[in-house]
Amino acid sequence: MLDQHGPTGPTITTLTLDSRQAGPGTVFFALRGTATDGHEFIAKAVEQGAAVVVCEELPADVSPATTYVLVADSAQAMALMAAEFYGHPSKEMHLVGITGTNGKTTCATMLHKLFRELGYHCGLLSTVQNQIDEQVIASTHTTPDAIRLNALLAQMLNASCTHVFMEVSSHAVVQHRVTGLHFAGGVFTNLSHDHLDYHGTFDAYLKAKKGFFDMLPKSGFALSNADDKRGAVMLQNVTGRRELYSLRGHGEFRARLLENAVHGLHLEIEGREVQFRLIGVFNAYNLLAIYGTAVLLGEDPTEVLTVLSGLTSAPGRFEPVVSAKTRITGIVDYAHTPDALENVLQTIADIRQPSQQVITVVGCGGNRDGAKRPIMARLAAELSDRAVLTSDNPRFEDPNDILAQMQTGVPAAALGKVLTIADRREAIKTAVALAQPGDIVLIAGKGHETYQEIKGIKNDFDDKQVLREMFELLGK
Numbered sequence: 001m002l003d004q005h006g007p008t009g010p011t012i013t014t015l016t017l018d019s020r021q022a023g024p025g026t027v028f029f030a031l032r033g034t035a036t037d038g039h040e041f042i043a044k045a046v047e048q049g050a051a052v053v054v055c056e057e058l059p060a061d062v063s064p065a066t067t068y069v070l071v072a073d074s075a076q077a078m079a080l081m082a083a084e085f086y087g088h089p090s091k092e093m094h095l096v097g098i099t100g101t102n103g104k105t106t107c108a109t110m111l112h113k114l115f116r117e118l119g120y121h122c123g124l125l126s127t128v129q130n131q132i133d134e135q136v137i138a139s140t141h142t143t144p145d146a147i148r149l150n151a152l153l154a155q156m157l158n159a160s161c162t163h164v165f166m167e168v169s170s171h172a173v174v175q176h177r178v179t180g181l182h183f184a185g186g187v188f189t190n191l192s193h194d195h196l197d198y199h200g201t202f203d204a205y206l207k208a209k210k211g212f213f214d215m216l217p218k219s220g221f222a223l224s225n226a227d228d229k230r231g232a233v234m235l236q237n238v239t240g241r242r243e244l245y246s247l248r249g250h251g252e253f254r255a256r257l258l259e260n261a262v263h264g265l266h267l268e269i270e271g272r273e274v275q276f277r278l279i280g281v282f283n284a285y286n287l288l289a290i291y292g293t294a295v296l297l298g299e300d301p302t303e304v305l306t307v308l309s310g311l312t313s314a315p316g317r318f319e320p321v322v323s324a325k326t327r328i329t330g331i332v333d334y335a336h337t338p339d340a341l342e343n344v345l346q347t348i349a350d351i352r353q354p355s356q357q358v359i360t361v362v363g364c365g366g367n368r369d370g371a372k373r374p375i376m377a378r379l380a381a382e383l384s385d386r387a388v389l390t391s392d393n394p395r396f397e398d399p400n401d402i403l404a405q406m407q408t409g410v411p412a413a414a415l416g417k418v419l420t421i422a423d424r425r426e427a428i429k430t431a432v433a434l435a436q437p438g439d440i441v442l443i444a445g446k447g448h449e450t451y452q453e454i455k456g457i458k459n460d461f462d463d464k465q466v467l468r469e470m471f472e473l474l475g476k
């Protein structure tokens with residue numbers, strides 16, 4: 001705290017970062033955002049009766065009935081105060097954070113399932129949903145803001161949760177959403193191209209992810225992917241236990257890929273051969289990270305592998321929708337980065353029969369990293385027999401502009417196998433129409449999402465449901 005003005009010892013009942021939620025007993029945190037500056041709404045919060053304003057700059061007019069707390073960084077102050085306000089719930093549980101470009105939801109969700117089966121009460125904070133045991137609480141972000149996050153952790157503690165698994169996004173690290181939390185461990189999956197619109201450079205993106213590992217306490221563990229180029233850097237400044245996992249033979253947790261087939265992965269993990277239900281080499285990494293985490297949390301390796309072998313993945317992650325009549329296999333997957341799309345298409349290439357065509361439907365989100373657009377279109381064109389470029393969540397951009405940027409990535413030689421259809425429903429319909437019995441139709445980018453966001457409105461849209469509708473409509 002730099003300075004304080006106004007009454008001391010006000011009664012505080014709630015914390016908020018949004019002036020519209022402020023009222024008597026509220027502490028309003030004025031945050032400098034990306035679209036606007038919370039300092040502009042201080043007067044509004046005070047007018048609505050806020051008891052305290054935490055800010056980086058005092059407004060010209062201060063109200064005598066309000067306490068103003070001047071800080072160097074409002075976001076950081078908010079996170080520290082939120083942890084304090086809710087009684088530091090993270091200190092009373094084993095909180096594990098997962099960071100990386102891809103695989104966070106898969107690892108967090110499966111860790112939650114695993115620890116439930118092992119008999120614990122557990123919490124989950126993820127892109128798809130938050131959970132307290134089996135109770136689902138809708139999620140709005142991959143990592144919620146510090147106030148909501150601490151409130152959820154307190155709720156989980158209240159429900160006797162001993163373990164909580166959460167995703168830590170790079171935005172969350174930069175915006176101090178996880179500052180002040182006490183982590184039992186941190187897991188790094190991988191780093192590839194994403195969110196450069198927000199972070200500016202790849203180095204800044206890496207720094208954000210690493211910032212999470214740097215804050216892990218000495219009592220905690222850090223588990224990193226030895227086979228990722230940035231796996232070792234992530235561990236550089238970790239003061240607690242550092243471990244690596246690898247499919248190439250380095251580190252504490254090692255696995256060997258025996259088979260990657262349509263019915264699942266067959267791995268050898270520390271001398272034990274185990275069959276899993278997940279498909280794809282990238283999932284071998286996720287499974288190994290989950291296994292390592294569970295062992296580092298003190299669980300019995302054999303029991304962990306036994307339970308893990310029976311578990312399915314997170315919703316919308318390589319989820320099959322098979323037509324009963326023609327055995328066309330639809331695969332709905334949340335691949336929305338070049339790396340994820342390449343992995344999924346490579347996985348399909350590994351497990352498909354030579355007679356099966358692969359038809360890919362993919363788009364790129366609006367108001368997000370534009371640099372990934374041509375790359376994702378190129379990958380779809382090169383690694384599929386046919387590709388249909390379409391819209392993801394256009395948000396406030398014109399879908400045709402996004403598609404024009406995607407098209408620049410399609411190599412001239414592949415132009416003949418690529419169609420562009422802005423309407424996602426029509427695009428899926430066309431892909432199904434093109435499919436012959438037994439073919440594979442990949443619908444990438446939206447996975448579990450049940451909406452399509454256009455100009456601030458979330459319209460109902462579920463890739464899985466649309467696929468089923470199209471099988472029905474086209475008699476396939």
Ligand SMILES: CC(=O)N[C@H]1[C@@H](OP(=O)(O)OP(=O)(O)OC[C@H]2O[C@@H](n3ccc(=O)[nH]c3=O)[C@H](O)[C@@H]2O)O[C@H](CO)[C@@H](O)[C@@H]1O[C@H](C)C(=O)N[C@@H](C)C(=O)N[C@H](CCC(=O)O)C(=O)O
Binds near residue numbers: 143145
């Ligand atoms: C780019 C980004 O991260 N934005 C987040 C950020 O909002 P912002 O900086 O744009 O806020 P702003 O609109 O400029 O407003 C500044 C401040 O003024 C306040 N305000 C504003 C208006 C008003 O009338 N009164 C008022 O007090 C706002 O509450 C805010 O505190 O802070 C908000 C509060 O925490 C977040 O809800 C918001 O997430 C937006 C909705 C978002 O889409 N975020 C995405 C990019 C995101 O965070 N994604 C990651 C996952 C990415 C991944 O896949 O890895 C995530 O963790 O979900």
Ligand SMILES: Nc1ncnc2c1ncn2[C@@H]1O[C@H](COP(=O)(O)OP(=O)(O)OP(=O)(O)O)[C@@H](O)[C@H]1O
Binds near residue numbers: 106107282283316334
């Ligand atoms: N370990 C991995 N390496 C590379 N790609 C992966 C990995 N795990 C999953 N994927 C791919 O990335 C997609 C997203 O996976 P997941 O939802 O688990 O990642 P995430 O890190 O939570 O993403 P987000 O940043 O949107 O929260 C999956 O649908 C799959 O295509």
Ligand SMILES: N[C@H](CCC[C@H](N)C(=O)O)C(=O)O
Binds near residue numbers: 392
């Ligand atoms: N958490 C990611 C999800 C992207 C999902 C994709 N469907 C899109 O809308 O771009 C983000 O907010 O960037």
Ligand SMILES: [Mg+2]
Binds near residue numbers: 104105127128167
């Ligand atoms: Mg996620």
